[in-house]
Amino acid sequence: xxxxxxxxxTIWLEDDxxxxxxxxxxxxxxxxxxxxxxxxxxxxxxxxxxxxxxxxLIGVTGAYxxxxxxxxxxxxxxxxxxxxxxxxxxPTAINLNWALSRVREHVINLPLxxxxxxxxxEAQEIxxxxxxxxxxxxxxxxxxxxxxxxxxxxxxxxxxxxVLTHCNAGWLAAVDWGTALAPVYKAHRTGMNLHVWVDETxxxxxxxxxxxxxxxxxxxxxxxxxxxxxGHLMQHGQxxxxxxxxxRTTKTGDVCNKIGTYLKALAAFDNSVPFYVAxxxxxxxxxxxxxxxxxxxxxxxxxxxxxxxxxxENDEIVRVRLCPSQSKGFNPAFDVTPSKLITGLITEKGxxxxxxxxxxxxxxx
Ligand code: MRU
Numbered sequence: 001x002x003x004x005x006x007x008x009x010t011i012w013l014e015d016d017x018x019x020x021x022x023x024x025x026x027x028x029x030x031x032x033x034x035x036x037x038x039x040x041x042x043x044x045x046x047x048x049x050x051x052x053x054x055x056x057l058i059g060v061t062g063a064y065x066x067x068x069x070x071x072x073x074x075x076x077x078x079x080x081x082x083x084x085x086x087x088x089x090x091p092t093a094i095n096l097n098w099a100l101s102r103v104r105e106h107v108i109n110l111p112l113x114x115x116x117x118x119x120x121x122e123a124q125e126i127x128x129x130x131x132x133x134x135x136x137x138x139x140x141x142x143x144x145x146x147x148x149x150x151x152x153x154x155x156x157x158x159x160x161x162x163v164l165t166h167c168n169a170g171w172l173a174a175v176d177w178g179t180a181l182a183p184v185y186k187a188h189r190t191g192m193n194l195h196v197w198v199d200e201t202x203x204x205x206x207x208x209x210x211x212x213x214x215x216x217x218x219x220x221x222x223x224x225x226x227x228x229x230x231g232h233l234m235q236h237g238q239x240x241x242x243x244x245x246x247x248r249t250t251k252t253g254d255v256c257n258k259i260g261t262y263l264k265a266l267a268a269f270d271n272s273v274p275f276y277v278a279x280x281x282x283x284x285x286x287x288x289x290x291x292x293x294x295x296x297x298x299x300x301x302x303x304x305x306x307x308x309x310x311x312x313e314n315d316e317i318v319r320v321r322l323c324p325s326q327s328k329g330f331n332p333a334f335d336v337t338p339s340k341l342i343t344g345l346i347t348e349k350g351x352x353x354x355x356x357x358x359x360x361x362x363x364x365x
Pocket of ligand 1: 053054055093170174333
């Protein structure tokens, strides 16, 4: 996608072949900084500190992290150590596990001197595939948006299609295009008149900072709202469709995504607003039946709740305390939306019901 007229991806292999460049997402939207990952330790830190975030992107970063570990030491012990450290750096998004397993399986039977190069090729392939998959999610989601927009235009001609999204599931969460926002970008490029309600997404505010930034770069009309405003807007007919991403999708179609997604799904259900989840096949965890019981929910530092970060008049990023000094915070980072609240899943293979048979009809033909 474009920032000030230049095409960007969120992650790339540097020309030296042994370091990885990423956009530092902790600094957006105020500063566009490049962060260089040079070692396994750097990769683990970049994922856990959310220099990079979003399910597809942490998968790709993990794959490059294994490459960096093998460039230093290609032994089985090194591969094992790197895998364990990377996979535990963020426990909820299954893409990380998926990408790491894919690189590990690709190199494990190779002689040691070939492993690092093979890991590099596989990581690059995962990154390239991610771009194609997300673009296809965009095409599939465009069909959904066109249909909903056609219905809206019959009743309210000339009015923009109002899309609500939560967190950031745009191109910053992937290598390019994104998942939930890919259909929005496609629709905008076809000339559809649309407007996006952007949930700020406390506590880290990925909506207010990253989604708003992305949409702004593409010139897409959008309005940032507090997380609690969505239900009110739906009650007043101001949301035509909700589209969110997924960090882990169970085989039965439950969706684990950024904390607060479940409340949006409940409000959408109560107000008959279509609620779609956009996801690549790599977020499906075929081993999980019951999302509520089986998906590990990452708990992050209470500091993210008790404090807030912003841009000061001195052009610096500053943190300030919101709560009384003695108050404690609790910070579960994801929740699970049951499939019964989901209108459909938008995947690179097509749109299906949020159910085991729906997913199988696309992926296990
Ligand atoms: O904690 P984050 O910022 O990594 O969470 C991101 C999300 O919840 C996204 O909605 C999800 O990864 C889907 S990304 C395309």
